[in-house]
Amino acid sequence: MRNDFLLNYKKYLLTIAGAFILGYIFLLLQMPMREISPDFNAQQYVSIFTLCLFGLGAFIGMSFPAFNSKADTITYLLMPSSAFEKFMSQFLIRIVAGTVLFFLIFWIDAHLARATALFALRKFEHAPQIASFDFAIIYRNIYMNNNILMMFGTIFMLVSTGVYIFSSRIFFKKMPVVKIVISIVSLVFITAMFMILLSHIFYPETIGMRLTIPEHKVVTNHSNVEIWLCSLFYCSWLFFLPLGYFKLKEKQL
Amino acid sequence: MFNDFSLQLESGCIVGLLGKNGAGKSTLLSLITGLIQPQSGEINVNGFTPFSRNPNFLSDIYMVPEEFSFPHVSIATYVKAFSPLYPAFDHKKLQGIFEEFELLPASNLNKLSHGQRKKFLIAFALSTNCKVLVLDEPTNGLDIPSKSQFRKILVSSVTDEQMVLISTHQVKDIDTIIDKVVVIDNGVIIYQENTNEITQKLYFDTVSSFTDSDQVLYSERCPFGYRVVKRANGETESNIDIELLFNAIIHKTI
Numbered sequence: 001m002r003n004d005f006l007l008n009y010k011k012y013l014l015t016i017a018g019a020f021i022l023g024y025i026f027l028l029l030q031m032p033m034r035e036i037s038p039d040f041n042a043q044q045y046v047s048i049f050t051l052c053l054f055g056l057g058a059f060i061g062m063s064f065p066a067f068n069s070k071a072d073t074i075t076y077l078l079m080p081s082s083a084f085e086k087f088m089s090q091f092l093i094r095i096v097a098g099t100v101l102f103f104l105i106f107w108i109d110a111h112l113a114r115a116t117a118l119f120a121l122r123k124f125e126h127a128p129q130i131a132s133f134d135f136a137i138i139y140r141n142i143y144m145n146n147n148i149l150m151m152f153g154t155i156f157m158l159v160s161t162g163v164y165i166f167s168s169r170i171f172f173k174k175m176p177v178v179k180i181v182i183s184i185v186s187l188v189f190i191t192a193m194f195m196i197l198l199s200h201i202f203y204p205e206t207i208g209m210r211l212t213i214p215e216h217k218v219v220t221n222h223s224n225v226e227i228w229l230c231s232l233f234y235c236s237w238l239f240f241l242p243l244g245y246f247k248l249k250e251k252q253l
Numbered sequence: 254m255f256n257d258f259s260l261q262l263e264s265g266c267i268v269g270l271l272g273k274n275g276a277g278k279s280t281l282l283s284l285i286t287g288l289i290q291p292q293s294g295e296i297n298v299n300g301f302t303p304f305s306r307n308p309n310f311l312s313d314i315y316m317v318p319e320e321f322s323f324p325h326v327s328i329a330t331y332v333k334a335f336s337p338l339y340p341a342f343d344h345k346k347l348q349g350i351f352e353e354f355e356l357l358p359a360s361n362l363n364k365l366s367h368g369q370r371k372k373f374l375i376a377f378a379l380s381t382n383c384k385v386l387v388l389d390e391p392t393n394g395l396d397i398p399s400k401s402q403f404r405k406i407l408v409s410s411v412t413d414e415q416m417v418l419i420s421t422h423q424v425k426d427i428d429t430i431i432d433k434v435v436v437i438d439n440g441v442i443i444y445q446e447n448t449n450e451i452t453q454k455l456y457f458d459t460v461s462s463f464t465d466s467d468q469v470l471y472s473e474r475c476p477f478g479y480r481v482v483k484r485a486n487g488e489t490e491s492n493i494d495i496e497l498l499f500n501a502i503i504h505k506t507i
Binding site: 006085250 | 283286287288289290306307308309311312314315316318320321322324325326330331333334335338339
């Protein structure tokens, strides 16, 4: 990691600065700037936050930058450190530090954009209201109906997606972000097709591309679909993480 | 690519790995350094299986690839970042080679010419003091004075504990420094010999003409007549003409 910071600190600082400026501009553009504009409510932060998560996904998708070229791959693979150290170093930089910085930058940008918008609106008598941002807004949105299982399900869905992006990057050499997006779309499509196929096999009355999943309560307040989705999201990162590690260990030129 | 392939190289020598394009030189170098995994068989370098890429193995082998790239940092930063990874790294030696090659630590690596970057990489490789140095086309991109500097520096800095494997097409650049010649073709070693044994067995000469009685094994036209390889008579030795030797081997006359 010391090696990585020594060589790439300028790149990381530029990325942070770029993310900060872009996030600020993006948030500011969503906020009301005229007297006739509608109010900006807390819910709108959730949509923007969700969209910004794609930016974090792209940052994670650009992990292991050495694999973009053959020359860099040689240097990286022959660097005297274990595959575990190389994997953990990228994991800590891209996923852990990336996520912490993402939250921090979003929080600062949201407050800064609100302050800028309020400053621009100060001259109007009936200026639209702009809600203040705090992470409780996000928390309230994922903690729906006091369903703690689904709340963690949503969190682990994001974790699993992040780990999938991180690990699948090792499989791709050129244009990893594009290929990761294609692979996610393909994965969702194949899963949907498989579910439709199962629907046709077990429920012959299923018509066309429809999905038949009879819902029933497995435990108090939780349906079989919820349990299935949560087990998928809770566990898939545990599969993707070692998959990435072993792919790195077995990586060839 | 390699079937029935067996090669054993000892420390304390500079080995020239020669072969035509597509002969398998780069694949062999990748196998030795652990960049690719053999489909079957066993490779042992310094007691390690290369493809396991054990950090102790990696800190004792250094490869100068034909194609390389550097981060946008100065020479000094690069050295600061990578030298701690090689326990036997010699900063004094690096400084000496920098002076020979006229490299400045403050220079940005990506603002140097290809030849200067290559010289830096060679300087860094030699300073690591790794037991195994793998140089793929090391003289490509070097100007004429740098080529002779490279030969001088390489010979003076390699110790008995080190083994240097040089893969190149520019055989003239290394013919005075190698201790052993290995020629591969289609994944097979077709020739391997120490240079002192070669000079005992073969005699390289330039003649205006020759007859069958001269027992010439291989000849090539040149401006002054012919460059020839003959059997050595045991009395006089000649300098090795590796290019001629290589062509003779490829034409299966040796």
